[in-house]
Amino acid sequence: MQNTRSDCPISCSLDVFGDKWSLLIIRDVMLRGKVSYSEFLKSEEKIATNILVNRLNILEVENILSKQVSTTNKSKFIYSLTQKGADLLPIVIEMMDWGAKYNANCPRRELGKKIKKDKSAVIKELSQALKKQFKN
Amino acid sequence: MQNTRSDCPISCSLDVFGDKWSLLIIRDVMLRGKVSYSEFLKSEEKIATNILVNRLNILEVENILSKQVSTTNKSKFIYSLTQKGADLLPIVIEMMDWGAKYNANCPRRELGKKIKKDKSAVIKELSQALKKQFKN
DNA sequence: CTTTGTTGTTGCATTTTGCAAGGACAAATA
């Protein structure tokens, strides 16, 4: 990060992922097991290809996602979370909880109900699971 | 919110405050006791006046901020958090913690150190304090 | 009755986004 607006940690966080798309990619990797460009493209929010490439590059440069060539297909890349990326979990969970609480059209599904019941347990559980998947 | 991209709560949250500025205004109200247009303008990130007006309007329409005429100055507006706005506290705290952890140029000040020591205690404490300030 | 403070608006250049089309390359298939 070069052009930071201030030394406020909230501002610095927003400098990196303060847009409408970055955290949706993180969500896909973190909670939906998606790992590739084509899988991200299929998400219901319909991200444009140029935006997707741009965000993947930023997230890689920021060391939030790690990019590796697929072992089964040399023209395919596999994205995975770094420790830094996995540490975004609490933010994602809190946003999920807030969004579900204040949007009637956002039904709580399995994970949403777990969060409502015991948020910190969900975070602890999922962060354990994510630890096994770090690359770099 | 009309043009939601999907019924995912994370996506719906980002539809509302997924940009580089909205949460900085929230931060100013929530953690720095700022309440007015002119105070928001003074923040170190130097938000432009048209962006500030636009975001204040959105946050008011979304019922995150409440706007009231100042009792001492009829041409001045006082912004305060609603319950919905105060419920953004965990997100703000988590972003603060993540930003401080991964930015060497973001020194943890008093609040940052408290968060590192016992995050949930800070959230509980601050949400109690915010409850006393709700409008509408 | 002029000055100051506060909350905006407007115009315009720059940047970012959205959308459609297509290109490069490897793997799979005929």
Place this chain on the structure above:
DNA sequence: TATTTGTCCTTGCAAAATGCAACAACAAAG
């Protein structure tokens, strides 16, 4: 070997958002 399919990424262009500077409306203060 030739063709098709899948994957990742680029390009061009219109639309929208942002940044910046100037200014307008209005009330309070002196």
